[in-house]
Amino acid sequence: MGQFIKTTIESNKDRFINELFEFLRIPSISSSSEHKEFMIKTAEYLKERLIEAGAEKAKLMPTKGFPVVYAEKMINPSYPTVLVYGHYDVQPIDPIELWKNPPFEPIIINEKIYARGADDDKGQMFMQIKAFEILNKNNLLKCNVKFMLEGEEEIGSVSLEAFCKENKELLKADIILVSDTGISSMENPAITVGLRGISYMEVEVTGPNRDLHSGHYGGAVANPINILCNMIAKLKDADNKITIPGFYDDVVVLTEEERREYAKIPFDLGNFKHEIGISNINGEKNYTTLERTGIRPALDVNGIWGGHITEGSKTVIPSKAYAKISMRLIPNQNHEKIAKLFEDYFKTIAPDSVSVKVSYLHGGNPFLSPNNTKAYLAASKAYEEVFGKKPLGVRGGGSIPIINLFEEVLGLKSILMGFGLESDAIHSPNENFPIENFLKGIETISAFYNYYTES
Numbered sequence: 001m002g003q004f005i006k007t008t009i010e011s012n013k014d015r016f017i018n019e020l021f022e023f024l025r026i027p028s029i030s031s032s033s034e035h036k037e038f039m040i041k042t043a044e045y046l047k048e049r050l051i052e053a054g055a056e057k058a059k060l061m062p063t064k065g066f067p068v069v070y071a072e073k074m075i076n077p078s079y080p081t082v083l084v085y086g087h088y089d090v091q092p093i094d095p096i097e098l099w100k101n102p103p104f105e106p107i108i109i110n111e112k113i114y115a116r117g118a119d120d121d122k123g124q125m126f127m128q129i130k131a132f133e134i135l136n137k138n139n140l141l142k143c144n145v146k147f148m149l150e151g152e153e154e155i156g157s158v159s160l161e162a163f164c165k166e167n168k169e170l171l172k173a174d175i176i177l178v179s180d181t182g183i184s185s186m187e188n189p190a191i192t193v194g195l196r197g198i199s200y201m202e203v204e205v206t207g208p209n210r211d212l213h214s215g216h217y218g219g220a221v222a223n224p225i226n227i228l229c230n231m232i233a234k235l236k237d238a239d240n241k242i243t244i245p246g247f248y249d250d251v252v253v254l255t256e257e258e259r260r261e262y263a264k265i266p267f268d269l270g271n272f273k274h275e276i277g278i279s280n281i282n283g284e285k286n287y288t289t290l291e292r293t294g295i296r297p298a299l300d301v302n303g304i305w306g307g308h309i310t311e312g313s314k315t316v317i318p319s320k321a322y323a324k325i326s327m328r329l330i331p332n333q334n335h336e337k338i339a340k341l342f343e344d345y346f347k348t349i350a351p352d353s354v355s356v357k358v359s360y361l362h363g364g365n366p367f368l369s370p371n372n373t374k375a376y377l378a379a380s381k382a383y384e385e386v387f388g389k390k391p392l393g394v395r396g397g398g399s400i401p402i403i404n405l406f407e408e409v410l411g412l413k414s415i416l417m418g419f420g421l422e423s424d425a426i427h428s429p430n431e432n433f434p435i436e437n438f439l440k441g442i443e444t445i446s447a448f449y450n451y452y453t454e455s
């Protein structure tokens, strides 16, 4: 069967890529209100592809935000059901001037597809649809398949919790299958067994009631930007430990044995630094780079603004300064609790020369996947068959906030079969996805269905 799948993928390759290009051309940026109509267009596009692939009941289901694309193929009610999750929204494209090719005009250079969403998650989600199409059209499906494709992952899946709660019956399944993560390299395939949670905050620091002449007032009035920078600096100590009281209280510390196991994951520090052009790394004292992204929490400023930021100079003390700050969480930290600890601490460290507003934008809890379930073993065999090497279970540093909620609301574990590479530059200019990963992804997912349903 493996060979048949491979040949089928090969003979459909051009069509698959053309369709993916059409999908990538629709600018589905969820965070920008001007892109609303494109979000609907993207959802409609997916619905059409699902119908063509042979899915039934394909429809756009409204939520408070962007619609969920739902479709299903029920083969036999007594068979197991796989629920495929993915997201059709993408990150913003700025800084636009750094793209070598326009982000919504996909192009192939050196066997890689360049476009916003080429990997995250349009390219990866499309592999799921194409694997389904091949199996379904060749009567090779021995399970039921449901699709739940959302348009708000990149803005925190804000409407999906309610959607899941309202549609528990519809979403009944045995396992959730997701392609929205990565592998270590083509030589070292991996199954993501952990995702970090996230608490995403926005802060606003206000000083004087209007922008002031920085000569008339400079030196005598608190500058909100200076103050904000000081406050941010206070969030970590010299060892890069986060200073928010109680922040680490619920962190599960790995045993020395577990850390030794974790250290076996192949990782090339030189290459890591080279790829992103840094001369040295930086992080929490006494942890390795893989540990810093996989088993430890983190805090980062994602954006900071205020005052005069356009061309030329303007001498002002701004009235306000802002920052967006995210914290990556690991088991058993709770995103709401952490958001509250952040807010309390941030207000405590504010001098009385300014006032501070803290808002909680969104969040999600961390996720851990078991590595001994039927689904995990099937995924492991599938990677081994296609990549020629047994995959390691690796914890990813990124977040997919809804994965933990699936467990809480639907009682379902997810299996994270991702195929992205570090060099895909997701969320960055020149995001790309190698055609090889796209094709191998389809092959591996097809093999997963095969192993998952064999008795």
Ligand code: BES
Residues within 6 Å of the ligand: 120, 121, 153, 154, 155, 156, 157, 180, 181, 182, 192, 195, 198, 396, 397, 398, 399, 400, 401, 420
């Ligand atoms: N697909 C990523 C998450 C990811 C990427 C996990 C690679 C593991 C490896 C997802 O689309 C993403 O970017 N999530 C956001 C979540 C946030 C906007 C709530 C993230 O991690 O920043």
Ligand code: MN
Residues within 6 Å of the ligand: 087, 120, 121, 153, 180
């Ligand atoms: Mn994603």
Ligand code: MN
Residues within 6 Å of the ligand: 091, 120, 154, 426, 427
């Ligand atoms: Mn993303």
